[in-house]
Amino acid sequence: MEKRESNIDYEFLLRCLQSPADNELQQALTSWLQQASENSRIWQELTTLWELSGTAVAWDGIDVTGATKRFSDRLAQLHGYTMPFFRLRWLYLTAAACLVMIMVAIGFWPAKRQYQSAQWVTKATQENIDSVLLPDHSKVYLNRYAVIRYPIAFGASATREMTLDTGEAFFEVAGNPTQAFIVHSGNATVRVLGTSFNMRVSKANVVVTVVSGKVLLQGAGNQGMVLDAGWEGLLDPGVDTIGKRKADPNISAWKTGRLIFQDAAITTVFRELSRYYRRSIIYVNPKPIKLTSSFNVREEKLEDVLELLSAVLGDISYEYRGDTIYVRHRKIKI
Known part of the structure; x- marks a missing residue:
């Protein structure tokens, strides 16, 4: 040989x-x-x-x-x-x-063994973004401090089920009309056949944002709500109710590394920058200002982005106190 x-x-x-x-x-x-x-x-x-x-x-x-x-x-x-x-x-x-x-x-799979249900794997992230390739070749991208549990094999089961215990994840689901793809989190259940969606789990709620295809978001005691691409559902686990709204265009910025603002309110811009860079940004005296053009952020330093905003808006200034950034219009002091 x-x-x-x-x-x-x-x-x-x-x-x-x-x-x-x-x-x-x-x-x-x-x-x-x-x-x-x-x-x-x-x-x-x-x-x-x-x-x-x-x-x-x-x-x-x-x-x-x-x-x-x-x-x-x-x-x-x-x-x-x-x-x-x-x-x-x-x-x-x-x-x-x-x-x-x-x-x-290697063919070492004993036929006479007593088979048991599939074993589960727990994947947790810390200060890093990571990904998982599931047995069906669906991809899951995990944001920082997320915990997901999934079986090492789906086998011939009628469903592909896993649990997002906490944090945020983006799912790219491999299409399979004979095996529904189901994600559990507390009382919330998301059911799809082939789509991509973002799911964020916190103590306050579960937010599911559909990027492509459709998903069914269900609580413990309701029939659920079908969400199309471009929409997101919010499940309040305390009262088991589901709300619906237009999707946040930057919901998966943690995965793509890119923020996109189009005619966005400046309050929205600072909120998204705070979440993206994981820095506390306090807008002390907000004004109803909107950006009149598109504004994109992709892996730039936060300080550079803020300076660019200051140049665009004219009267914005910043004060850095430890890890917190205070934003103000120059006529008013903090």
Whole structure:
């Protein structure tokens, strides 16, 4: 058998599969794929194994050490490559989805085992924005301090269900008319078949903003409300009521890295800047002023954006006190 190159970083490739929204990783992957035609073949094989994991069923009592050794031997046969044992074991312990993928790939799936319901994975973010590739290849982008729980396999179930415990997430749902995609959060339930939407969970309410397609937002004791693209629903969990309003155009700015203002009230601009930059901005003496043209922000420093606004509006000035920024019109002192 012809030996393949032995310097393949499989750990890197698996990270690429798990993090489709990591631009740096995906750019590195593109560069690696362009280096040799053999790389594309290896990537296709790993992608196929990953896709197979979506129909797998997890069970307790997996022999991690034995499975790791078998997978290492299998890779050696396929690629002429021996992955360091400790690196494979680390992959098993830190990526449950990869574990299922590996078990399916090597054919080590005992028919006589007592199968159990799919195991669940918890993904939590801290001071970072991250993403998750679900077993059905739906993508979930997690804002800072978000917690989501999902099964490592959906299998033949009639639904694809998960829970957003807290925080904010953007969902790009893979279309599947036979498996409804359902997100739970406390009393709130969002049901879709194939769409993209943003969901923000707080103690005060649950806000669902539809970017494409339609979703059904339901509470614990109501029939719910269908939301079309461009609209958002607000569920008050205390009284189990749902309100509806036009979508905030900057609801997913945390994901896109871009704010867009078109004929926006200056109070709205400062509120969105405060949320986007995570800085307290207090507009001391607000005026009913609107921007008369479009105003876009994309990864600029907050100080530069404020100076630009000052130049546009003329009489705006700022005072910085610790992490708080006070905004005033120059004729009135703080």
